[in-house]
Amino acid sequence: xxxxxxxxxxxxxxxxxxxxxxxxxxxxxxxxxxxxxxxxxxxxxxxxxxxxxxxxxxxxxxxxxxxxxxxxxxxxxxxxxxxxxxxxxxxxxxxxxxxxxxxxxxxxxxxxxxxxxxxxxxxxxxxxxxxxxxxxxxxxxxxxxxxxxxxxxxxxxxxxxxx
Amino acid sequence: xxxxxxxxxxxxxxxxxxxxxxxxxxxxxxxxxxxxxxxxxxxxxxxxxxxxxxxxxxxxxxxxxxxxxxxxxxxxxxxxxxxxxxxxxxxxxxxxxxxxxxxxxxxxxxxxxxxxxxxxxxxxxxxxxxxxxxxxxxxxxxxxxxxxxxxxxxxxxxxxxxxxxxxxxxxxxxxxxx
Numbered sequence: 200x201x202x203x204x205x206x207x208x209x210x211x212x213x214x215x216x217x218x219x220x221x222x223x224x225x226x227x228x229x230x231x232x233x234x235x236x237x238x239x240x241x242x243x244x245x246x247x248x249x250x251x252x253x254x255x256x257x258x259x260x261x262x263x264x265x266x267x268x269x270x271x272x273x274x275x276x277x278x279x280x281x282x283x284x285x286x287x288x289x290x291x292x293x294x295x296x297x298x299x300x301x302x303x304x305x306x307x308x309x310x311x312x313x314x315x316x317x318x319x320x321x322x323x324x325x326x327x328x329x330x331x332x333x334x335x336x337x338x339x340x341x342x343x344x345x346x347x348x349x350x351x352x353x354x355x356x357x358x359x360x361x362x
Numbered sequence: 363x364x365x366x367x368x369x370x371x372x373x374x375x376x377x378x379x380x381x382x383x384x385x386x387x388x389x390x391x392x393x394x395x396x397x398x399x400x401x402x403x404x405x406x407x408x409x410x411x412x413x414x415x416x417x418x419x420x421x422x423x424x425x426x427x428x429x430x431x432x433x434x435x436x437x438x439x440x441x442x443x444x445x446x447x448x449x450x451x452x453x454x455x456x457x458x459x460x461x462x463x464x465x466x467x468x469x470x471x472x473x474x475x476x477x478x479x480x481x482x483x484x485x486x487x488x489x490x491x492x493x494x495x496x497x498x499x500x501x502x503x504x505x506x507x508x509x510x511x512x513x514x515x516x517x518x519x520x521x522x523x524x525x526x527x528x529x530x531x532x533x534x535x536x537x538x539x540x
Contacts, residue, residue: 209495216463218454218462244491249462297438301509306426307467308467310487
């Protein structure tokens, strides 16, 4: 007989997706900030992103790649030794995405993404920096979506119940 | 004579049936047509009295149509942005472009002039994980904005397990727990 084990996979967590659109000025380094609520930890499962590689009706606009730097603000360290091409950990990135007025993007679907699984404590500031936008004539909007879960910190009084 | 041993341990059918009587595979379908230029339309489904719904994955598909020179045209542009809520609790920080969380994503629309000539819809890839228990009888709401000049339709499926409510199911759970 198979041994029965207790599995509590959910642990009171709930999914929470964090989305921002960043307008990156050419040749700049654009920030993504999100402060995690007090009382919750946040686990980033993966990052989904897209930007327009070309713009409809604008030639020879071409925006081949963006780089990403993830910074652990609580740990005071960078999570990589150099800015990493975004397309190495996410999709669809710039593949098949076209910018069309007014700032709409082609509905290219997300395919495979690299799992990150980074757990961040409460009140940590999620810091991500984006760069690599060259001097193309159209604005570089980058859509960033963090897919993850909020996990209540059960030491906090609001989750203890009773008194 | 070679014998293959499929199960290395014995499966207890009685226990398995008890589990099956307490929970089952389930899909909740949410579908809606969002008016042109809508700044936020709530599309709601109810988990029902059948039991809690343990969601594991979501998949979604939507149209990419708008008016071009007064003709409904499939432009391939994403016009829908949605925020998911469990009851009143937001599960997305903001309205998210549908193509970032929906797979397969875009599909043909029957309302264009020549649907056969439009690009084919995407094929289902990995569904996005969304592990969450929606409690019995709560509402799942997607607040959707539409930047298109025409109404746009979408369908989202929540894939998971139904955890049956009621004494009979509770008894089965207790028996299966041993």
